Amino acid sequence: MLENKRRGVRCMKDVWLKHIRADSVIAFPRDYTLYRRKLLTTQQYLTSCDIAHKNRLELFTSVYSDYEVENQIVSELFYDIDVEHDVVELINKLERIISQVRAVYSGRRGIHIHVDVYPVVRVTDLRYVSMYVAEMLGIADIVDRQTLGDWRRLCRVPLSYHAATGNRVTILNTTTNPVLSRSLSELLSEKYSSRSTNYTVRMSDDVRETVTALGEPPACVKFLLGQLESGHNLSHAARLHLGAYLMKLGLRPDEATILFTKLPDYSPAVTQYQLDWLLKNRYNMYSCRRARELGLCPIQPANCPYYPSPNIFFW
Numbered sequence: 001m002l003e004n005k006r007r008g009v010r011c012m013k014d015v016w017l018k019h020i021r022a023d024s025v026i027a028f029p030r031d032y033t034l035y036r037r038k039l040l041t042t043q044q045y046l047t048s049c050d051i052a053h054k055n056r057l058e059l060f061t062s063v064y065s066d067y068e069v070e071n072q073i074v075s076e077l078f079y080d081i082d083v084e085h086d087v088v089e090l091i092n093k094l095e096r097i098i099s100q101v102r103a104v105y106s107g108r109r110g111i112h113i114h115v116d117v118y119p120v121v122r123v124t125d126l127r128y129v130s131m132y133v134a135e136m137l138g139i140a141d142i143v144d145r146q147t148l149g150d151w152r153r154l155c156r157v158p159l160s161y162h163a164a165t166g167n168r169v170t171i172l173n174t175t176t177n178p179v180l181s182r183s184l185s186e187l188l189s190e191k192y193s194s195r196s197t198n199y200t201v202r203m204s205d206d207v208r209e210t211v212t213a214l215g216e217p218p219a220c221v222k223f224l225l226g227q228l229e230s231g232h233n234l235s236h237a238a239r240l241h242l243g244a245y246l247m248k249l250g251l252r253p254d255e256a257t258i259l260f261t262k263l264p265d266y267s268p269a270v271t272q273y274q275l276d277w278l279l280k281n282r283y284n285m286y287s288c289r290r291a292r293e294l295g296l297c298p299i300q301p302a303n304c305p306y307y308p309s310p311n312i313f314f315w
Contacts, residue, residue, distance in 0.1 A: 015158055016049045017042070018102075018174060019061070024075045024118060026067035031154065033060055052160045059160035062152060063114075069151045074188075075120045076102075076176075077130050078153060080144040082110035091172065097137055100180055103172040107162025112155050113139070116176035121188045126151060127282065128311065129188060135287050135309040218310040220288075220297040221245050225259075233264050237286070237294045243278045244285045245310070253279055284311045 020027045029040045032048060039045045045061070052059035063078045083090045087109050091098065094111070102114040115133060123129050127149025134140040134148075147153055156162070156169045217225075224242045227234060234242070239260070246256040253275035260271050277283070287309040291297040297304070 013046055015171065015174060016046060019114075019158055020045065020065070021075050021116070024116075025065060025073060025120060027065050030065040031062040031152070034154065049157055049160070052157065056161045056166070058163045059157040060154040061157050063155050064151055064153075072122055072124060072126075072151075073120050074117055074123050074126065074129065076117060077115040077133050078147065078155060079113040079115070079130070079134060079139060080106075080110060080147045080155075081113065081139065081142055082106075082144060084109070087111070094139070097139065098172050100173075100177045102174060102176050104156065104158050105167075105170040105172060106156055107167040107169045108165050111172065114155075114176070115184065116181045117185050117188065118178075118181045119185050121185055123188070125149070131284055131311060132188075132191075132309065133184065135311075140287050140309070141290060217245070218285075218297075218306045219299050219304055220285075220291045220310070223298045224296065228259060228262055231262050231264070235294070238296055239274065240278070240283065241286050241291060241294075241296050243275050244283045247275065247279045247283070248285070248311075285309070287311075 020030070028042065028045070029038045030045075031037065032039050032045070039048065039061075049059060051057070063076065064074075067073070068075060081090065081094075087105065091105070091111060094103075094113075097103075097113070098111075102116060104112050104114075106112055115137070121129075130148040131140060131145075134143050158169055158171045160169050161167065162169065221242065224234065224238055227238075228242075242259075243256065246259070247253075253272055256275050257268060257271045260266055285291070286294065286296065288297065288304055288307045292300075
């Protein structure tokens with residue numbers, strides 16, 4: 001019986017160590033708890049986990065260690081997904097994805113998804129990478145976007161507890177499919193070594209020429225620009241999509257407003273405010289699938305060279 005107990009403790013420690021990927025990168029020091037205290041060694045981390053588990057306490061740890069943050073190295077991508085009502089329904093809906101990646105039930109109304117990337121990849125824009133992979137996995141429309149691109153993000157530790165509900169943070173899957181993990185590593189490395197930053201689009205004479213690169217704008221952008229030139233009104237979603245593209249292209253908000261002057265309900269103040277907001281929040285364009293659903297794209301997404309999302313062609 002004592003041996004079984006020891007084996008259970010070793011099993012829990014293996015889960016916790018896998019959570020911090022001790023064999024992939026230098027895992028310490030790292031932050032833990034909402035007060036951002038420092039853990040310097042593996043033993044400190046395991047002791048904290050053990051105390052939290054025995055006393056049914058909450059426990060948080062940083063997704064990335066100091067080493068990863070300082071060197072901009074990604075060994076995993078983290079996604080927080082919440083629902084208003086039935087979390088079981090959410091888990092069933094995401095069964096295909098959960099079966100391929102590390103995932104835990106948060107203890108209340110959501111799940112945390114950890115997509116391991118191995119070999120590790122050096123990145124400069126974590127938000128871009130996170131959104132790109134979310135688009136590939138088909139979860140871009142349901143993830144909490146505030147958590148994307150946050151190098152100092154904290155997440156709940158498996159087998160700890162949620163204070164509000166008393167529920168345990170339950171492990172749904174302990175590993176990322178090795179084939180998926182390696183494929184993502186190779187894909188992201190290739191994208192970062194070959195991706196262009198800007199694309200050319202015809203502008204009015206009173207708008208400055210932007211830095212350009214080879215290539216044509218996405219079909220959705222050409223479609224919306226054509227709508228503008230023809231004097232058609234654009235939906236709110238269309239304006240956000242086009243505005244986000246113009247900001248990524250390198251225009252200033254005061255320059256981009258000129259393109260919207262042909263709108264029947266054009267308002268300089270409102271347009272300027274919206275473009276300022278898009279730039280400040282680094283707002284992304286819609287994915288190809290979502291753009292098609294909103295009637296912003298005239299072609300089938302699979303036929304677009306920017307599929308699954310035009311955002312992947314911008315830093």
